[in-house]
Amino acid sequence: MKFTVKQIAHLLNGEVRGDDSLIISQLSKIEEGSQGDISFLANAKYESFLYTTNATAVIVSQGFEPKKKLSTTLIIVKNAYIAFTQLLEEYQKILNFSKKGIEQPVFVGENTTIGEEIYQGAFSYIGKNCKIGTNVKIYPQVYISDNVSIGDNTILYAGVKVYENCIIGNYCVIHSGAVIGSDGFGFAPQADGTYKTIPQLGNVILENNVSIGSNSTIDCATMGSTIIREGAKIDNLVQIAHNVEIGQNTVIAAQTGVAGSTKIGKNCVIAGQVGVNGHIAIADGTKVGGQAGVTKSVRKEGISINGTPAFDLNDYLRSMSILRKLPALEKQVRALETQVEELINQGVLA
Incomplete structure (x- = not known):
């Protein structure tokens, strides 16, 4: 699957700074990027990789200004982390929902209805009187008993x-x-x-x-x-x-x-x-x-x-702080006990 930088920017409501005709074929970390990859920069501690990455495009947040010359195209969005998450979601949908058809062998019980764009993997079982929605993906060895209802665009992975x-x-x-x-x-x-x-x-x-x-x-x-x-x-x-x-x-x-x-x-x-x-x-x-x-x-x-x-977190943290000090507190108490005994022996205390 291949998309242009321009298409991805349109999906993310972003602005392109660089060549928007470049082709993107996969996603990667910014420090591992290669030609055809798209990555993102959301944490300042990774900024150094922006100047060395081989990724074709990098998503950055509004207001970011590079400190060095870049060899990559930027897609500027409101929030880089959220935008990249959205891109991951869309990419996953493409991968997950690309499967279609019914493999063999499978079993479907009587009076069961199945919507369009179904994927039913081998050795899967669907009981009787079930209702399976549109674009449902049922991976191999899934078991669905009788009278089950499954809505549209739902995925059941293997087993x-x-x-x-x-x-x-x-x-x-x-x-x-x-x-x-x-x-x-x-x-x-x-x-x-x-x-x-x-x-x-x-x-x-x-x-x-x-x-x-x-x-x-x-x-x-x-x-x-x-x-x-x-x-x-x-x-x-x-x-x-x-x-x-x-x-x-x-x-x-x-x-x-x-x-x-x-x-x-x-x-x-x-x-x-x-x-x-x-x-x-x-x-x-x-x-x-x-x-x-x-x-x-x-x-x-x-x-x-x-x-x-469980109890209030602030009280819990204070309790843990005191708990860590217990060995030192024990030493102090023992030292005080010794001092009191000495004072009693000296007749200072009755």
């Missing part, structure tokens, strides 16, 4: 498993190994010490523009739905339990686990290896630090928390 009755929206991306709709962890203890399985009869709903990372699992609801709201982004190796609700545009990093029936608000940021208790609520805009344990509801919006159990 994804979608259980029955789940609903997936438009422009979703589900990466390899993810499981959508597996049974929630529901077991009732019995008098004899055994456990009786509680049937999990609900489903999972992924709204539009949701991203699910590799080998993450989202359990179906016991009744009703486990819901991942529009724009939410879930990293690799994340466990979302039954009846959980994740709010709009919330992001959750790897190795986080959210227990059953918890409601997480919109625009939250949850770092890696966080454990979230069940049956609690986390307010909109909450930021949870890495390895935190959230054991109770967070009612106030927009705060940052950390620690186990």
Whole structure:
């Protein structure tokens, strides 16, 4: 795939300084650029590479003025980082959505409808009574059970498993190994010490523009739905339990686990290896630090928390500061104890 500098500048609403007819065929880091590449400069510490790069074009922010002579063409945009991100997104769309057609062997159940521009990879399975939208890309060895709905322009990478009755929206991306709709962890203890399985009869709903990372699992609801709201982004190796609700545009990093029936608000940021208790609520805009344990509801919006159990980030940082000083404090206390004993022995203190 090849584009001119002029075409890329038009896409990014940018201004060209140099030759706009040059051909771009790939993207690269500025320090690794070669002929035909386009790169970007958003961090001043990389500016030196601008004067030595072999990249054909470089995206820079408005107001930037080079300090040396350049051998590359510049595309000037409002924000270079955002513009390059947009370019990456467009490039990815071209790559991901270029696949079309149905490979063999595949299976499609009765009463299933499939939209135009479909790609269905070899050894993929689609059950009965499913509705698959337009321009959906189903990679090899994907399993889609009965009564599943998948919206337009959604990608399911190799090895994804979608259980029955789940609903997936438009422009979703589900990466390899993810499981959508597996049974929630529901077991009732019995008098004899055994456990009786509680049937999990609900489903999972992924709204539009949701991203699910590799080998993450989202359990179906016991009744009703486990819901991942529009724009939410879930990293690799994340466990979302039954009846959980994740709010709009919330992001959750790897190795986080959210227990059953918890409601997480919109625009939250949850770092890696966080454990979230069940049956609690986390307010909109909450930021949870890495390895935190959230054991109770967070009612106030927009705060940052950390620690186990998690509490206000500023208090947590002060606590950590004191904790680092404990060895020195212990020495001071022991020294004071010795001084007090000496004063008692001298009869100064009773």
